[in-house]
Amino acid sequence: MALTTRRMIEENGNTVANRTPKEGRAIAFLYKNDDALTSIFELAGTKEDDMTASAAWTLASDPHFLQAFLDQFLDPVTLDHIEWDQIQILMQNYMPNKGITDLEVFQPDLFHIILEAKKGWVLPADSQLQHYSNRFSSQTVHRLVVLSECNERRFHKMFPDPFLGGIPLQYMSWESLYELAKEVHAKSKHKQKFWLQDFIHYVEKVVPMQQTDSNWVYVVSLSDDKPDGWDISWKDIVEKKNYYFHPTEGGGWPKNPPNYIAFRYDGQLQSIHHIDDYEVIDDFHPFIQEIPPGAINPHFLYTLGPPIYPPKIIKNGPSIRWANRAWCMLDTLLTSDTITEAREISVAR
Structure with missing residues (x-):
């Protein structure tokens, strides 16, 4: 007999309603090392590379999230010329004498963003970021972006110059990326909402943030x-x-x-x-x-x-x-x- 959303079954001689899982909810609680998992991203882990991978997957899965991300770093003229099906996202991209990047977002011949992601309040050293400077083409709009848990005051204290080797250097916190995901959630389609919600739950768990609505x-x-x-x-x-x-x-x-x-x-x-x-x-x-x-x-x-x-x-x-x-x-x-x-x-x- 096929399973329906609600069917009548016999239990202990009485007719009862079968309780089937509601759509969109987990069927059972899932634990890993006694820790309840609230996001599929937690299956990979909570280390720095795992956090970067969660951001990369969500950016690649939701065009609204990707657009909101690019709006933070690109000028209006560049944004107007984006061809969304030409954008590429690279993770852990190694090039000899040019380091290994955490995350790259680019459209050939238009723009190129290299993002260095850190877990905690750690910030990268100048020397680490300098490795990436010769990856950029002179024909593109380029940005170096640092993603960390620290606040902007700490970042600007360590990097007072908005340029590093002539490359514009910008900052984004994990909390800001989290807020972007929450902002675009209502615009996204059902499948995209799933990934956004999972990313939101994941960041809430792995990034220390003040719960401003808590009493x-x-x-x-x-x-x-x-x-x-x-x-x-x-x-x-x-x-x-x-x-x-x-x-x-x-x-x-x-x-x-x-x-x-x-x-x-x-x-x-x-x-x-x-x-x-x-x-x-x-x-x-x-x-x-x-x-x-x-x-x-x-x-x-x-x-x-x-x-x-x-x-x-x-x-x-x-x-x-x-x-x-x-x-x-x-x-x-x-x-x-x-x-x-x-x-x-x-x-x-």
Whole structure:
């Protein structure tokens, strides 16, 4: 008997409706090393080359995404002369004495974009990019593009000159590429939407990004202590400098910057702040002069918005002790009698 969308079957003597999978949904949950997979791209992996491959496949699969990408780097005259069926995308293209490119997008005799992709806040060295400069033909519009997780300030600090060996040098973050995919999703056809959605889910999982629509608050403790050699306390870093920082990896710290952060000391909640901006730093001193210069492991540095003060005294409660950190929803944190209660209500939702 052929399987239909809904058929009647006999089960334990009763007639019941067979529950068949809804179109567009996975039939079962898929795990790899105890990690739930949300995108087909995760099957390849999450290393730098895997991330580049996911972008290349999605660009090649959706003309709206490809056009939105090219709009970021090409002038209107060049865009008007594009013949879309002539565009080629190359991955891992090796040429003697000219390096191996991560990704190339070009139309012969019209334009040529070489993209150097990095995972994390790493940026390529000048020498690496210089390898690519002699790949360009003088007959084409050419661009060198760096794709990374860092922000533009960090990129322009490392590459203050908009040209490298006479070649225009531009920057795009993984988050910007992700936003382009979200923007064109509504314009795309059904099959293209599938690849775009998979790419969106993939980037959300492998690239640290602030969830700006989240009302979860990360609650941390502050003290008057000054680490050896510092001329500023943890409390003053927040209340006088309007900053907070923590390692990007390890120690149970968030891998993605939260939308809100709250501070507690003296046994109670003191303030809640929106995180207005963030970046990854490898030295505290350029931002906080009271801390001596020196290389550190990568840290998220948060720029804090104005304080939101609790409307009443909100004590720590029994389960928030010492330097414990907690996640609470914003409304629970403002209405509960203790941080412990706010966390319990948030987790129960």
